Structures are given as structure tokens and as C-alpha cells.
Amino acid sequence: MKDDTALVHLGRDPEAHNGIVNIPVHHASTVIFPTIDDYKKSGSGRAKYHGIRYGVNGTPNSFALAAAVAQLEGGRGAAVVGSGLAAVTMALTSVLKSGDHLLMVDSVYGPTRRFCDTQLPKWGVDVTYYDPLIGGAISTLIKPATRLIFTESPGSLTFEIQDIPAIVGAAHKKDVLVMMDNTWATPLFFKPFAHGVDISIQAGTKYISGSSDQVIGIITARTEALFKQIKDTTMVFGEIASPDECYLALRGMRSMGVRLRQQQKAAFEITRWLQSRPELKRILYPALPEDPGHRLWQRDFLGASSLFGVILQTTSEKTVAHMVDNYRYFKIGASWGGYESLVIPANPKPIRKAVPWTEEGYLLRYHVGLEDTDDLIADLKAGFERLNS
Numbered sequence: 001m002k003d004d005t006a007l008v009h010l011g012r013d014p015e016a017h018n019g020i021v022n023i024p025v026h027h028a029s030t031v032i033f034p035t036i037d038d039y040k041k042s043g044s045g046r047a048k049y050h051g052i053r054y055g056v057n058g059t060p061n062s063f064a065l066a067a068a069v070a071q072l073e074g075g076r077g078a079a080v081v082g083s084g085l086a087a088v089t090m091a092l093t094s095v096l097k098s099g100d101h102l103l104m105v106d107s108v109y110g111p112t113r114r115f116c117d118t119q120l121p122k123w124g125v126d127v128t129y130y131d132p133l134i135g136g137a138i139s140t141l142i143k144p145a146t147r148l149i150f151t152e153s154p155g156s157l158t159f160e161i162q163d164i165p166a167i168v169g170a171a172h173k174k175d176v177l178v179m180m181d182n183t184w185a186t187p188l189f190f191k192p193f194a195h196g197v198d199i200s201i202q203a204g205t206k207y208i209s210g211s212s213d214q215v216i217g218i219i220t221a222r223t224e225a226l227f228k229q230i231k232d233t234t235m236v237f238g239e240i241a242s243p244d245e246c247y248l249a250l251r252g253m254r255s256m257g258v259r260l261r262q263q264q265k266a267a268f269e270i271t272r273w274l275q276s277r278p279e280l281k282r283i284l285y286p287a288l289p290e291d292p293g294h295r296l297w298q299r300d301f302l303g304a305s306s307l308f309g310v311i312l313q314t315t316s317e318k319t320v321a322h323m324v325d326n327y328r329y330f331k332i333g334a335s336w337g338g339y340e341s342l343v344i345p346a347n348p349k350p351i352r353k354a355v356p357w358t359e360e361g362y363l364l365r366y367h368v369g370l371e372d373t374d375d376l377i378a379d380l381k382a383g384f385e386r387l388n389s
């Protein structure tokens with residue numbers, strides 16, 4: 001089944017729901033069983049991980065969403081949690097223990113870094129940040145205690161593309177697991193398990209939902225054993241997404257293919273146009289042939305989503321604010337992956353540990369939504385006129 005067909009047909013079962021196309025929302029805490037034997041069986045074996053036992057274990061809505069994302073990413077099983085950040089922290093918690101060493105990419109999403117800096121040391125996990133461009137040379141950083149390499153490609157804010165197959169090759173030679181935050185590419189544009197990744201994370205909040213009105217996370221595992229380890233952890237922490245959120249995410253995901261193709265096309269046209277602007281120093285978008293990550297992106301990815309960065313010539317926040325505060329369509333907002341265009345200021349300089357961020361210009365991160373591309377370009381053009389005035 002091709003992805004577009006899968007997006008329509010995965011995670012639903014009309015025959016089991018009176019012909020209703022979308023799985024109805026199942027609000028549930030208590031689930032009752034006809035016999036003691038049935039009740040006991042629900043807590044063991046396959047039923048424990050995939051069956052309805054009690055609301056915190058999952059509902060038909062969370063199981064349907066998990067199954068759909070797992071199949072799209074090519075994994076053996078998935079657990080649904082309350083946010084993308086919870087997906088990261090639950091996934092890390094499920095594989096790390098006291099005494100372990102974690103290799104964390106230096107271009108990681110900020111709150112993931114905060115978790116590693118504030119929580120993992122309390123639990124006796126040692127963290128080393130590494131250069132996102134390290135590739136196979138990551139083997140030189142692997143210690144006997146290294147349990148996990150965390151990747152995110154492209155990197156948050158700075159958009160470096162990582163050589164995932166090279167990192168996986170080095171990791172697996174030493175029995176080290178590889179985890180990837182695959183939110184930017186979505187399950188459609190990067191197939192983590194085909195590239196050897198062990199655990200993949202989606203902030204379903206972004207393109208999966210596509211509607212800018214919910215938070216949800218999904219953790220998918222390459223093997224059944226890893227899936228069980230993750231699901232056990234999410235259950236022991238009482239971490240689950242509500243049936244309403246799961247319903248919305250699955251409903252949003254049905255249209256992800258068309259949305260992403262449209263947003264990719266628009267982002268490509270807009271970044272091409274931006275390349276002609278003298279106000280910019282650099283565009284951080286791996287889909288552009290001039291981007292340093294383009295070769296790896298072209299080799300490993302099936303497309304590009306619509307989130308990218310630009311480095312302006314100016315360093316003056318006052319000048320930039322005059323441009324950004326008065327955009328008509330690019331609104332200032334922290335999330336992305338929804339239907340609307342967004343922009344935020346960013347500064348990776350103070351947080352980098354492995355490799356300094358040396359670009360001097362003001363960094364803006366743009367998300368291209370589903371508005372008309374000509375309108376968006378006109379908005380950006382008017383912004384540059386304000387910048388230059």
C-alpha cells in the first residue's frame with residue numbers, strides 16, 4: 001500500500017463501528033470484563049500492550065493512531081503520549097538507566113536539551129553533546145557506557161542534516177541504540193526504520209495534526225521488544241493522550257499527504273525567491289541545492305516540510321521587529337506544522353556546547369502554511385521594504 005492510500009485507510013475499522021468511517025471517540029477510564037479470567041488475561045500477553053484494559057493503558061482511539069503511525073514509519077509498534085516533548089522524555093526514560101552515557105545532538109530541540117541538562121544528571125545519566133555533522137566519526141565518542149545516540153534531522157532552528165545511516169552503522173557496531181526526532185520530515189518524508197533507527201519520535205502536534213490546536217506525541221519502535229519497553233514505561237508513568245486528542249490527530253493525518261506536498265512546493269518557491277534578496281545572508285533549508293545538507297537530504301529523504309531558517313544581514317532586533325511585527329500573514333508563534341504561516345526569532349549561540357554557532361546575522365525561523373504563495377511573498381516583500389526604510 002502506498003503512503004497516500006495508507007493515510008486514508010490505516011487506523012480505522014468502519015465495520016466494527018456501525019459503518020462509521022472515523023473511529024468514534026471512546027471516553028474511557030473503567031472497562032468491565034465478563035469473567036475474572038478475561039480480566040486477568042487483559043493484563044498480560046499481547047492484550048496488555050494492544051488491548052483495552054483501563055483508560056490509562058489506551059483507548060481504541062490511541063491504539064488506532066499508534067498503529068497508523070507505526071505502519072507509516074515502518075516500525076513494529078507505537079505508544080501515544082500527551083505531547084511531542086513527552087514522547088522525547090518518555091522515550092529517553094524508557095531506554096536509559098543510571099550509569100548510562102547518552103550522545104545528544106547539539107542542534108536538538110531546546111526543551112529536549114533542557115530535559116537532558118536538568119533531569120538526566122539527577123538520575124545518573126551522563127550526557128555528551130556532539131556535532132550534528134559528525135557522521136560516522138561519532139564512533140570516536142562512543143564509550144563503554146554509551147547506551148544511546150539521539151538524533152534530530154534536520155536540527156532545530158539551524159537545520160543541519162545528519163548522516164543517519166553512518167551514525168546508525170557506528171552505533172550498531174557497538175550495540176548502541178539510535179533514537180531520532182523525526183518531526184520535521186514526518187513519517188512521509190523520512191523512513192527512520194529503513195535507515196536503521198531504533199526509536200522514532202513524532203510531535204504529532206505539528207504536521208500530523210496540521211490544525212494548530214492540539215498537542216500530542218507518538219513514539220515508534222523498530223522491534224517488538226523495544227515497543228514493549230517503551231509502552232511499559234509510558235504506562236508506569238501514567239502517560240497517555242486523551243481519546244479526543246487521538247481522534248483529532250488521526251483525523252488530521254488523513255490529509256497530511258496533500259498538505260505536505262502543497263507546503264513543500266510553497267516553501268521551495270518562497271525560499272527560491274528569498275535567495276534573490278540582498279537582506280539575507282543565508283537560508284537554512286536542505287531542499288535547496290545550495291544548502292550544505294542538500295546531498296544527504298536528497299539521498300535519504302523523500303521530501304521537505306515547510307519549516308526553514310533565514311540569517312539576515314542585520315543584527316539589529318529593532319530593525320527586524322519593524323519587519324516582523326507588521327507582517328500580515330506570518331504571525332509570531334512558537335509552533336509549526338499547522339495550516340498557517342508563522343515566524344519566530346531564534347538564537348542558537350548561547351546554548352551550543354559541541355560546536356559554536358558562529359553566524360552573526362539575526363536568525364528567523366519561518367513556517368509556510370497553506371495560504372496562497374503570491375500573498376506570502378508579497379507579505380515578505382513588504383517586510384523587507386520596512387526593514388530597509
Ligand SMILES: Cc1ncc(COP(=O)(O)O)c(C=O)c1O
Nearest residue numbers: 083084085109183203205215216
Ligand atoms: C523538533 C521538535 N520535537 C518535539 C517538539 C515538541 O512537541 P510538543 O510541542 O508537542 O511538545 C517540538 C515542538 O516544537 C519540536 O519542534
